[in-house]
Amino acid sequence: MPNGVPNGVREITYREAVREAMVEAMREDAEVFLMGEDVGVYGGAFGVSRGMVEEFGEGRVVDTPLAEAGFVGLGIGAALMGMRPIVEIQFSDFITHAMDQLVNQAAKLRYMFGGKARVPLVVRTPGGAGTGAAAQHSQSLEAWFIHVPGLKVVMPSTPYDAKGMLLAALDDPNPVIFYEHKLLYNRKGDVPEKAYRVPLGEARVSREGEDITLVGAGLVHRFALEAAEALSDEGVEAEVLDLRTLSPMDHEAVLRSVEKTGKLVVVEEDVKTAGWGAEVVSRVVESESFYALDRAPARVAGADTPIPYNKNLEAFIRPTPEKVVEAAHKLLDSRAGVYA
Amino acid sequence: MRDLKDRKELLETMMLIRAFDEKVDELYAEGTLHGTAHFYVGQEAVAVGVMAALEEGDVITGTHRGHGHAVAFGLDLERMAAELLGRASGYCHGKGGSMHIADVEAGMLGANGIVGGSMGIACGAAWAFKQRGEDHVAVCFFGDGAVQEGIFNETLNLAAVWKLPVIFVCENNQYAMSLSVKRGFAHEPLSERASGYGIAGETVDGMELDEVHRAASAAVERARSGEGPTLLEAVTYRYLGHSKSDANLYRTREEIKQWRTHDPIQRFAAKLEEEGVLEKEAWQSLNEQAKEQIEEAFAKADQEPEPDPESALEDVYA
Ligand SMILES: Cc1ncc(C[n+]2csc(CCOP(=O)(O)OP(=O)(O)O)c2C)c(N)n1
Ligand SMILES: [Mg+2]
Numbered sequence: 172m173p174n175g176v177p178n179g180v181r182e183i184t185y186r187e188a189v190r191e192a193m194v195e196a197m198r199e200d201a202e203v204f205l206m207g208e209d210v211g212v213y214g215g216a217f218g219v220s221r222g223m224v225e226e227f228g229e230g231r232v233v234d235t236p237l238a239e240a241g242f243v244g245l246g247i248g249a250a251l252m253g254m255r256p257i258v259e260i261q262f263s264d265f266i267t268h269a270m271d272q273l274v275n276q277a278a279k280l281r282y283m284f285g286g287k288a289r290v291p292l293v294v295r296t297p298g299g300a301g302t303g304a305a306a307q308h309s310q311s312l313e314a315w316f317i318h319v320p321g322l323k324v325v326m327p328s329t330p331y332d333a334k335g336m337l338l339a340a341l342d343d344p345n346p347v348i349f350y351e352h353k354l355l356y357n358r359k360g361d362v363p364e365k366a367y368r369v370p371l372g373e374a375r376v377s378r379e380g381e382d383i384t385l386v387g388a389g390l391v392h393r394f395a396l397e398a399a400e401a402l403s404d405e406g407v408e409a410e411v412l413d414l415r416t417l418s419p420m421d422h423e424a425v426l427r428s429v430e431k432t433g434k435l436v437v438v439e440e441d442v443k444t445a446g447w448g449a450e451v452v453s454r455v456v457e458s459e460s461f462y463a464l465d466r467a468p469a470r471v472a473g474a475d476t477p478i479p480y481n482k483n484l485e486a487f488i489r490p491t492p493e494k495v496v497e498a499a500h501k502l503l504d505s506r507a508g509v510y511a
Numbered sequence: 512m513r514d515l516k517d518r519k520e521l522l523e524t525m526m527l528i529r530a531f532d533e534k535v536d537e538l539y540a541e542g543t544l545h546g547t548a549h550f551y552v553g554q555e556a557v558a559v560g561v562m563a564a565l566e567e568g569d570v571i572t573g574t575h576r577g578h579g580h581a582v583a584f585g586l587d588l589e590r591m592a593a594e595l596l597g598r599a600s601g602y603c604h605g606k607g608g609s610m611h612i613a614d615v616e617a618g619m620l621g622a623n624g625i626v627g628g629s630m631g632i633a634c635g636a637a638w639a640f641k642q643r644g645e646d647h648v649a650v651c652f653f654g655d656g657a658v659q660e661g662i663f664n665e666t667l668n669l670a671a672v673w674k675l676p677v678i679f680v681c682e683n684n685q686y687a688m689s690l691s692v693k694r695g696f697a698h699e700p701l702s703e704r705a706s707g708y709g710i711a712g713e714t715v716d717g718m719e720l721d722e723v724h725r726a727a728s729a730a731v732e733r734a735r736s737g738e739g740p741t742l743l744e745a746v747t748y749r750y751l752g753h754s755k756s757d758a759n760l761y762r763t764r765e766e767i768k769q770w771r772t773h774d775p776i777q778r779f780a781a782k783l784e785e786e787g788v789l790e791k792e793a794w795q796s797l798n799e800q801a802k803e804q805i806e807e808a809f810a811k812a813d814q815e816p817e818p819d820p821e822s823a824l825e826d827v828y829a
Contacts, residue, residue, distance in 0.1 A: 198754050208687075208688065208690070209688045209689045209690065210759050211689070212689060212760050213688065213689035213760060213761060214760075216688075222744075224685035234690055234694065235690075236654040236656070236659035236687070236695045236696075237626050237627070237657065237659040237660050237662075237687055237690075237695075238660060238661070240657050240661050241661070264624075264625075265625070268660070268661070302545075302546065303546030303547075303608070304546050304547060305546060305606070305608045305610060305611060305624065306606075306607070306611065306624075307611075307623075307624035307625055307628075308547075308610075308624055312818060356731060372613065386596070394585045410586065474823070474824060475827065476823060476824060477606075479605065479606040479823050480546060480594075480597055480603070480605060480606055480607055480608030481597035481598075481605035481606065481610070481817065481818055481821050481823075482545060482597065483597075483817060483818075484597075484605060484606065484818060484820055484822065484823035485823075486820075487820040487821070488823045488824070
């Protein structure tokens with residue numbers, strides 16, 4: 172890592188940014204540890220923890236047996252004791268094995284115990300499709316967890332946010348599910364060398380515009396940005412919001428933008444039915460900002476199907492920048508009697 | 512279901528499995544296939560030895576490392592190849608890919624992308640046989656890694672208390688991805704866990720087809736006669752990386768080389784020569800034939816059309 176770069180900012184990948192946050196946290200605090208399948212010498216299935224076991228040893232970068240329920244539970248217990256565990260679920264699909272631990276234990280302990288407990292656990296996991304890994308290795312199940320009070324759910328889309336939000340998640344006294352995306356790992360962006368925090372629960376305006384609001388998170392936030400560029404070529408200036416945290420949701424930021432543009436398209440990778448986009452739309456339409464809307468909001472989401480293996484089939488059911496543009500066109504169509 | 516009564520057939524089937532996965536490895540290396548696959552190379556004697564103990568009507572469940580189970584069961588090579596190529600004529604019409612090849616009607620209840628994911632399914636098939644008074648059995652293949660999952664405990668106990676006709680075949684290939692059995696377990700052999708459930712357990716040399724076959728036949732016999740499940744541990748080795756991408760950082764070249772000297776195909780071929788079933792060196796031409804069969808399957812599959820993109824919306828519900 173080159174020293175002497177102005178302000179210590181370098182361009183690194185999302186993968187490196189996540190790793191850097193973990194490494195800095197572990198250097199700072201002996202109570203932080205990383206646990207998961209193949210996180211040691213293998214470096215994690217996606218190489219995120221590569222090199223870490225060499226620095227911190229097998230006692231703090233811990234290869235587990237295949238026991239997702241068991242080691243997530245262990246993470247909860249260690250967190251209850253005041254440690255700062257980072258638990259990696261190799262593919263977010265396997266989080267189902269740890270569902271009881273997350274939903275009935277991690278999320279509930281503090282409340283059930285009358286505020287007398289904290290579970291500062293971070294669960295990191297890569298979600299999403301686009302890799303041809305088919306139905307059991309491609310899901311976006313993040314919406315499930317926003318339905319569970321007591322859990323926080325974050326989904327950073329840039330290397331900068333990945334590092335800052337992971338460090339913030341580690342400071343947070345609550346269980347945080349930290350969604351990464353396989354197709355983001357190689358994406359590069361500017362990241363300061365020093366430690367910094369990006370607060371959880373705050374959306375970010377990633378592009379300003381007046382004509383229509385596009386809200387995204389994670390990988391597909393980039394689809395929204397790409398769509399905005401395409402729309403700009405046609406003279407339409409979209410405002411793009413990166414939600415960053417799904418729970419607690421920063422709906423105020425969405426309302427502010429919608430009041431300006433009057434049109435809302437939510438871009439999400441999970442399946443449309445009961446996806447997190449439904450929550451975004453609900454919060455808009457049940458607020459005063461409803462009256463600022465001049466078109467019904469739209470969602471560009473995954474189809475209500477599992478993820479198929481064949482590339483073309485997979486592309487067919489996933490959101491794309493083109494689908495976002497198409498949805499925007501429908502909302503922008505001002506011909507009389509046309510109301511998409 | 513493949514007919515495996517003839518000893519030469521057993522050898523040929525192992526060769527087919529190896530040729531199939533070596534072809535798949537090659538296709539990944541050249542970038543023809545997308546997604547991922549896990550290779551069965553080195554473990555052929557397990558699938559074939561177990562399958563040889565089964566009868567028409569019996570069923571199996573496979574794993575993420577599932578091509579070997581499917582070929583041993585007798586699935587059509589061209590339709591398997593078509594599935595890997597994502598074609599409409601594939602077993603799953605291009606929706607499943609490597610990790611989900613299945614032919615439920617024939618009794619191949621599916622490979623599985625979730626470690627331990629098929630253990631309950633195998634018990635359910637066994638339950639159906641038992642409830643209906645049929646004397647079929649279900650074979651559940653899984654890796655050493657699955658033994659570490661919670662469902663292992665739950666399903667072995669269910670099968671034990673209800674005396675289900677299921678054979679749990681643990682393919683101990685020494686690793687669950689990068690985690691060695693030595694690091695993943697405090698106690699071996701894994702088959703000793705059977706006694707905790709009150710069921711039969713045995714560990715066999717999984718590189719020796721006849722050994723696997725003998726133990727599997729005994730387990731099937733017990734299951735058919737109402738004596739319940741068996742935990743059969745086949746000690747074996749995966750020659751190639753965990754999946755298409757793997758730098759093998761967790762093991763040594765020497766170790767891989769050492770295991771390769773116990774090659775199940777060469778051992779069985781030598782045995783057949785000794786028995787006079789095979790002429791000297793005849794195994795080489797058999798091997799060539801197996802490779803040709805695989806080449807042909809992939810070449811034909813490659814002529815098949817892609818599925819219609821809209822088919823992605825079909826078959827979510829029955
Ligand atoms: C529940 C679950 N956890 C993790 C994985 C990722 N994964 C796939 S295969 C594998 C190793 C499995 O080892 P084993 O059961 O011994 O089978 P082998 O690969 O050796 O054939 C892992 C960790 C998964 N597919 N499912
Ligand atoms: Mg294994």
